Amino acid sequence: MSEPILQVRDLVKHFPVKRGVLFRRTIGQVKAVDGVSFDLNKGETLGVVGESGCGKSTLAQVLMRLEPATSGTAMFEGQDIFSLRGAALRKLRRDIQIVLQDPYTSLNPRMTVGDIVGEPFEIHPEVAPKGDRQAKVRELLDVVGLSPEHANRYPHQFSGGQRQRIGIARALALRPKVIICDEPVSALDVSIQAQVMNLLAELRREFSLSYVFIAHDLSVVRHLSDRVGVMYLGRMVEMGTEQQIYEHPTHPYTQALLSSVPVPDPSLRGQREIIRLTGDVPSPVSPPSGCRFRTRCWKARDLCATETPPLVDPGTSPVEGATWPGGDEGAAHPSACHFPEEKPKVVA
Amino acid sequence: MSTEGQSAESPNPSPLEDPAAPAVVQQGSEPLLAVSGLHVEFRTQEGVARVLNGVRYHVDAGETLAVLGESGSGKSVTANTVMGILEMPPAAITAGEIRFRGEDLLTASASRRREVRGEGIAMIFQDALSALNPVFTVGFQIEEQLRKRRGMSRKDARKRAIELLDLVRIPNAKGRVRQFPHEFSGGMRQRAMIAMSLALDPEVLIADEPTTALDVTVQAQIMDLLAEIQRERNMGMILITHDLGVVAEVADRIAVMYAGRIVEEADVHSIYRKPGHPYTRALMDSMPRLDQRGQELNTIKGLPPSLTAIPEGCPFHPRCPLAIDLCREKDPELLTIAEGRVSACHRSDELMRDE
Numbered sequence: 018m019s020e021p022i023l024q025v026r027d028l029v030k031h032f033p034v035k036r037g038v039l040f041r042r043t044i045g046q047v048k049a050v051d052g053v054s055f056d057l058n059k060g061e062t063l064g065v066v067g068e069s070g071c072g073k074s075t076l077a078q079v080l081m082r083l084e085p086a087t088s089g090t091a092m093f094e095g096q097d098i099f100s101l102r103g104a105a106l107r108k109l110r111r112d113i114q115i116v117l118q119d120p121y122t123s124l125n126p127r128m129t130v131g132d133i134v135g136e137p138f139e140i141h142p143e144v145a146p147k148g149d150r151q152a153k154v155r156e157l158l159d160v161v162g163l164s165p166e167h168a169n170r171y172p173h174q175f176s177g178g179q180r181q182r183i184g185i186a187r188a189l190a191l192r193p194k195v196i197i198c199d200e201p202v203s204a205l206d207v208s209i210q211a212q213v214m215n216l217l218a219e220l221r222r223e224f225s226l227s228y229v230f231i232a233h234d235l236s237v238v239r240h241l242s243d244r245v246g247v248m249y250l251g252r253m254v255e256m257g258t259e260q261q262i263y264e265h266p267t268h269p270y271t272q273a274l275l276s277s278v279p280v281p282d283p284s285l286r287g288q289r290e291i292i293r294l295t296g297d298v299p300s301p302v303s304p305p306s307g308c309r310f311r312t313r314c315w316k317a318r319d320l321c322a323t324e325t326p327p328l329v330d331p332g333t334s335p336v337e338g339a340t341w342p343g344g345d346e347g348a349a350h351p352s353a354c355h356f357p358e359e360k361p362k363v364v365a
Numbered sequence: 366m367s368t369e370g371q372s373a374e375s376p377n378p379s380p381l382e383d384p385a386a387p388a389v390v391q392q393g394s395e396p397l398l399a400v401s402g403l404h405v406e407f408r409t410q411e412g413v414a415r416v417l418n419g420v421r422y423h424v425d426a427g428e429t430l431a432v433l434g435e436s437g438s439g440k441s442v443t444a445n446t447v448m449g450i451l452e453m454p455p456a457a458i459t460a461g462e463i464r465f466r467g468e469d470l471l472t473a474s475a476s477r478r479r480e481v482r483g484e485g486i487a488m489i490f491q492d493a494l495s496a497l498n499p500v501f502t503v504g505f506q507i508e509e510q511l512r513k514r515r516g517m518s519r520k521d522a523r524k525r526a527i528e529l530l531d532l533v534r535i536p537n538a539k540g541r542v543r544q545f546p547h548e549f550s551g552g553m554r555q556r557a558m559i560a561m562s563l564a565l566d567p568e569v570l571i572a573d574e575p576t577t578a579l580d581v582t583v584q585a586q587i588m589d590l591l592a593e594i595q596r597e598r599n600m601g602m603i604l605i606t607h608d609l610g611v612v613a614e615v616a617d618r619i620a621v622m623y624a625g626r627i628v629e630e631a632d633v634h635s636i637y638r639k640p641g642h643p644y645t646r647a648l649m650d651s652m653p654r655l656d657q658r659g660q661e662l663n664t665i666k667g668l669p670p671s672l673t674a675i676p677e678g679c680p681f682h683p684r685c686p687l688a689i690d691l692c693r694e695k696d697p698e699l700l701t702i703a704e705g706r707v708s709a710c711h712r713s714d715e716l717m718r719d720e
Contacts, residue, residue, distance in 0.1 A: 068580035068581070068582060068583075069551075069580055176668050178668070179668075206435040206436055206607065206669075207435065207607060207609070207648060207651055207652055208435060208647065208648060208651050208664065208665035208669075209668075210651075210653075211651035211652070211653070211662040211663065211664040211665075212664045212665075214653065214662055215661055215662055215664060218661070233580065233581070234653075235581070235655055236610075236652070236653040236654055236655040237653050239653070239655060240653035240654075240662070263655070273582060274581060274582060275655070277581040277582045277584065277585040278581055278610065278655050279584075279585075279588075279608065279610030279611045279613060279614045280610060280613065280614070280654075280655060281609040281610045281612070281613045281637065281649065281652060281654065282613055282637060283613045283614075283616075283633045283634050283637050284634065284637070284638075285613075286613070286614060291585070293582075293585060293586060293589065294582045294586075295586075296536075297550045297551075297552055297553070297583065298580075
């Protein structure tokens, strides 16, 4: 196991809800991220999955320091990224970059592709001296599978997949160590999505990058991730290796999420056990007490309303009646549920 | 659901008309809805975009046809043409037929088309927020058609609207009927739109990417609801989607579209077992799967063609791994490759033969 490059502890981000014109009063808090902890190891991809509104994008924004954190720490190579200022912060920005979801709005339509990809060098001139920049931009375009001649064109002349490649080239420009991918393929068609996912996997190998890979599509996350964290209403509810989460999920939310994903095999129709959640995700302004999933959970008891289940290892011995197939691979992993239990055959 | 039709028909004093009407037109083996040879162009400043190039498909009562394709393949344009809500100009229908119970809708009068819309064929859209009018209550929007088309009183229409919201399982329908679309969550808006489309008891329901904007757990709820309603009412359903997973779970037959034409059509089981067109096969191979962790995904090289400059010959040939000279010269016809299966590929025989 390699050492962690990014250690996030008890990260909280609340947005105030204000009312009033002259005298703005805070009438509540949107608890977008509410106590998230994880480690990202070197060269690893940590997948973060969850439904819309669970706080995954806020997590990305806070880690990029695009939004200030309400509390908590995030250590990157021994430094707390939330306490950095000035030159140290600028240096950090070289090391952590982001790829955004919408390739249509995340590129400035008035800049050429060359300018977009080369802009990081303007801000960080120490990375590439002026004379080198053109060559660097061409090289970057080549790396992401675009032709160097494309540098003089504008974003609207490209398709969605190509634009996402431009966004990736921009993120790569400063040779970062960590790239946060916030839904990088969800706006793309299936055939294009596969191209971009392969590119991301290839770049990780080539530049020994670490990814925080945020997506709502569970199949996409499984494909690229080494470890996966499942988020629900601002909290991580389950965390484990890709194998543990997809083959041996123990949190009822993860199980429901996995069983909701349609499997592209008509012969399995009616053969899978399907867990259907009722209702919608509660509002993050006033999340349920105790376990946040209890309002939609079929296992909820009184305990769930009063006590918040911590994200801890449930111990190596399985819950009575449940089995842990697969030996070591299926070993217990952190699950924030009072009654974690493996359900066989959630995923086909 | 047995109360369904009764309250809707109650203001109609001649019950004899209703059962008689379908019996007359249902003669012969015409499918419920059949599209054939449909050509649609968009005349833009950059030239003529040939958006539909001979689309054909049909759907029977009680059947779900999935129309699968990537963005720009013409799935939604076909649906909008069938509904008669295509904006003309810039669009122009240059050829084709749309037969509903044998009657060609393209030559029908505007008033006849309005009759079919809603009562014969209804549609639900991808983005419920923009499909619903933000300044009217959800109830009003459902009631409007009941009052205008069925001549119901406000009171009856309200009663029926509540029943419909109940049917699509919106909790507290009585209270919700007075609310505005922005007070509904994404999943509930989609339910409200389904309720609206069912108000006039359509025979065919076109669902254009009904769950694309929704989360998986809500998507599963909506797809279950649609499947159940379709079964109960024996409706024909056209499900437009790009999601191979959703298709596998609900469709009976699949029509795959590429560059404004159908490239393959087959029943759901055989197409997943063995795709009969290289595009279908590539699409399936390029999809990450939940139940397996692959190393590298197979991709389809290149991009879908621009509709203002569709390649000569087979439109898929620049991206096709099986392309031969013939493919560059001659556009393949949609031919039968097995019982109940058609494919537009010069090499479909080989595809069907090899493992």
